[in-house]
Amino acid sequence: GDSVTQMEGPVTLSEEAFLTINCTYTATGYPSLFWYVQYPGEGLQLLLKATKADDKGSNKGFEATYRKETTSFHLEKGSVQVSDSAVYFCALSDQPGANNLFFGTGTRLTVIP
């Protein structure tokens, strides 16, 4: 069945460090891929998405590229800020119309000044 495997946390980085959070997936067909972010005390928010191979999603300095050959969608940011501290979830939607999301377990990021 469909599944998402993401890098276990927690991850602690200093401000301005480079961030990578790994995500790989298993799916039939051609899934759409997403990164969601959950800030403390808040609901899940869509961070970025990509709907086909080689698409790059980007938002707020974060990027992720849909790599079909490696079934990956790694999240990257060149210079993290304290305000990026949150839990990040990788997710996939396996078919248009059947648009329930399969989530990874989440990676907690803490950025220290």
Place this chain on the structure above:
Amino acid sequence: EAGVAQSPRYKIIEKRQSVAFWCNPISGHATLYWYQQILGQGPKLLIQFQNNGVVDDSQLPKDRFSAERLKGVDSTLKIQPAKLEDSAVYLCASSFTGLGGYTFGSGTRLTVV
């Protein structure tokens, strides 16, 4: 636009009691989802509505969980009777077009003691 509203924010009940959660989606969003997020895990879909009809309830434990979306707007999720393992955050989300572009509510944190 107003977000997805959920209530209550927190609920503590004893096992075998019943509990209900309420969700008001974004106006005009036809698709509504309930997810269960157990601590340390990613959200898992419980049920998906399209207007007032159920699209997918394959992961809903129907012996104790029920959900309805009368009139295709607000939705209620009920657990009766609750078990300890039901302790989780229950997230409601809504979507206009589907394809994973959801808006999540802040969730209801349920603790069963």
